[in-house]
Amino acid sequence: MLTEHPVHLNDHYDVVVVGGGPAGMAAALGAREAGADHILMVDREKDAGGILWQCIHNGFGLHHFKEELTGPEYAQRYLEQVIDHNIDVLTDSYVYDIDRDKNLLVMSGSKGIHRIGGRAIVLAMGARERTRGAIRIPGTRPSGVLTAGLAQKFVNMQGYLPGRRVVILGSGDIGLIMARRLTLEGVEVIGVFEIMPHVNGLNRNVVQCLHDFDIPLHLSTTVVEIHGRDRVEKVTVAPVDDQLRPDLSKAWDIPCDTMLLSIGLIPENELSRRIKLRLDPVTTGPQVASTMETSVDGIFACGNVVHVHDLVDFVSQESELAGTGAGEYVTGHRRPADNIRLVPGDNVTYCVPQTISTDREHTVYLRVRHPERKCTIHFGDVYRRKLAYVFPAEMVTVKLQPRVLQAFHGDTLNVRVEARE
Amino acid sequence: MTETDRLSHYLCIGCPLGCRLEVEETDDDIIVRGFTCKRGKLYGRQEHTDPRRMVTTTIAVRGGRWPRLPVKTRDTVPKALVREVCAALRDLEVKAPVAIGTTVAANVLNTGVDIVAARDMPLA
Numbered sequence: 331m332l333t334e335h336p337v338h339l340n341d342h343y344d345v346v347v348v349g350g351g352p353a354g355m356a357a358a359l360g361a362r363e364a365g366a367d368h369i370l371m372v373d374r375e376k377d378a379g380g381i382l383w384q385c386i387h388n389g390f391g392l393h394h395f396k397e398e399l400t401g402p403e404y405a406q407r408y409l410e411q412v413i414d415h416n417i418d419v420l421t422d423s424y425v426y427d428i429d430r431d432k433n434l435l436v437m438s439g440s441k442g443i444h445r446i447g448g449r450a451i452v453l454a455m456g457a458r459e460r461t462r463g464a465i466r467i468p469g470t471r472p473s474g475v476l477t478a479g480l481a482q483k484f485v486n487m488q489g490y491l492p493g494r495r496v497v498i499l500g501s502g503d504i505g506l507i508m509a510r511r512l513t514l515e516g517v518e519v520i521g522v523f524e525i526m527p528h529v530n531g532l533n534r535n536v537v538q539c540l541h542d543f544d545i546p547l548h549l550s551t552t553v554v555e556i557h558g559r560d561r562v563e564k565v566t567v568a569p570v571d572d573q574l575r576p577d578l579s580k581a582w583d584i585p586c587d588t589m590l591l592s593i594g595l596i597p598e599n600e601l602s603r604r605i606k607l608r609l610d611p612v613t614t615g616p617q618v619a620s621t622m623e624t625s626v627d628g629i630f631a632c633g634n635v636v637h638v639h640d641l642v643d644f645v646s647q648e649s650e651l652a653g654t655g656a657g658e659y660v661t662g663h664r665r666p667a668d669n670i671r672l673v674p675g676d677n678v679t680y681c682v683p684q685t686i687s688t689d690r691e692h693t694v695y696l697r698v699r700h701p702e703r704k705c706t707i708h709f710g711d712v713y714r715r716k717l718a719y720v721f722p723a724e725m726v727t728v729k730l731q732p733r734v735l736q737a738f739h740g741d742t743l744n745v746r747v748e749a750r751e
Numbered sequence: 752m753t754e755t756d757r758l759s760h761y762l763c764i765g766c767p768l769g770c771r772l773e774v775e776e777t778d779d780d781i782i783v784r785g786f787t788c789k790r791g792k793l794y795g796r797q798e799h800t801d802p803r804r805m806v807t808t809t810i811a812v813r814g815g816r817w818p819r820l821p822v823k824t825r826d827t828v829p830k831a832l833v834r835e836v837c838a839a840l841r842d843l844e845v846k847a848p849v850a851i852g853t854t855v856a857a858n859v860l861n862t863g864v865d866i867v868a869a870r871d872m873p874l875a
């Protein structure tokens with residue numbers, strides 16, 4: 331049975347991992363693997379495991395475990411390993427402050443306030459959902475407007491239904507998944523409204539969450555007003571033009587008691603800003619080297635804190651690397667510093683990591699600005715690969731072998747995606 | 752049968768390209784069109800002849816760390832039964848602790864498929 335060992339909290343750790351979701355768990359294990367002795371993972375929930383516990387649908391783990399798991403199964407597999415590897419797991423606790431010398435102020439439900447020093451820190455706080463404030467929907471401020479992920483926690487863990495007649499704004503995967511979930515719980519889901527002309531979530535979710543249950547999807551349509559005094563009574567929706575401006579002459583009202591928002595995630599970087607890590611203006615997360623080290627020596631970052639991922643498997647992969655980096659940092663086996671900066675060029679919004687080295691293999695994650703079929707990704711003139719397609723919603727993963735970089739003597743590589751003809 | 756009766760349409764879920772598949776049922780064959788790769792062809796045929804789904808939902812659990820226990824079908828069930836499977840589990844309640852993989856309902860709706868716990872649920 332899943333039971334964390336009771337933690338005897340020390341004042342000093344080799345590695346402190348902030349956040350116990352998929353990123354934190356993989357980082358803690360990576361640090362252990364790399365030889366770090368005393369590792370602490372701090373999580374604010376009562377179980378480490380993060381968002382996975384509430385993502386009860388399946389589709390996780392195909393890359394990492396080579397089988398299809400539900401979110402809770404993925405979480406449990408990881409957490410069991412974390413516990414087996416004698417990593418101190420401090421739940422119900424919050425890292426309130428850190429400084430550049432790697433001192434942490436931890437507030438814990440069971441242990442009170444503690445100062446803890448780490449020789450290395452891994453930031454793995456994840457992301458939070460964008461809320462109504464982020465898109466400024468006019469109207470009153472009644473209850474019944476909540477993010478899809480919060481509704482997911484209510485339904486799947488706590489056993490509450492958020493309402494009886496629900497409108498979903500935004501077609502991100504969590505919104506689509508919640509459309510199905512609420513339908514199966516007997517809630518009436520009136521429709522999913524997406525301001526863009528295309529769906530944000532996976533086709534698989536469009537088919538299995540919407541089509542399977544005849545839930546309408548309204549593209550190029552958005553909510554323009556929320557009505558209701560204490561509780562949501564109705565919302566007004568309207569189609570938008572190609573500049574995303576609503577056409578109010580075609581607006582219509584939908585009586586409902588709840589509106590869920592599935593409009594994206596924001597990396598949770600309060601701590602990163604506190605210690606003035608160099609941030610990437612596009613991802614809004616810390617800039618990282620190929621070891622996932624941030625601009626401050628010995629402080630690493632991984633997972634949705636760095637950039638928002640679409641697959642947990644990639645979070646695990648990237649975070650293990652961060653853990654390895656932290657472990658090697660404290661055991662004194664540091665890798666040579668990176669010598670090449672990756673610069674996003676045509677149709678590339680960002681690359682993570684932002685720098686790489688010529689001495690070993692690297693996995694580079696990037697996103698494109700607009701969809702393209704039959705294209706080629708170029709890393710300067712040293713490497714190119716053909717791709718059948720790229721989509722902004724799907725992260726592109728490229729493995730770079732050291733041999734392609736050996737003949738390269740510059741210090742920046744322009745990364746671009748070009749149509750092939 | 753009219754021409755349109757013989758045609759069904761599906762969105763391939765194999766990759767983000769999302770090819771629109773058209774499946775035609777002739778008297779002795781099933782013809783899939785619109786795919787870009789083999790996976791789409793197989794998917795179209797499967798969705799048309801025997802669409803199946805994994806069902807994931809939650810059931811009530813008493814005395815556990817959380818009030819709801821995530822569960823799943825051990826294998827896929829016919830798509831048409833998804834709602835009924837969930838309805839059949841609506842009044843089910845188990846007692847904590849529950850170990851991951853434990854069967855909480857055997858042979859649901861005579862499908863031959865068990866419902867199993869998708870996580871450990873320790874005592875509160």
Ligand code: SF4
Nearest residue numbers: 763765766769770791
């Ligand atoms: S048919 Fe092939 S290319 Fe088209 S969506 Fe399916 S898997 Fe992708």
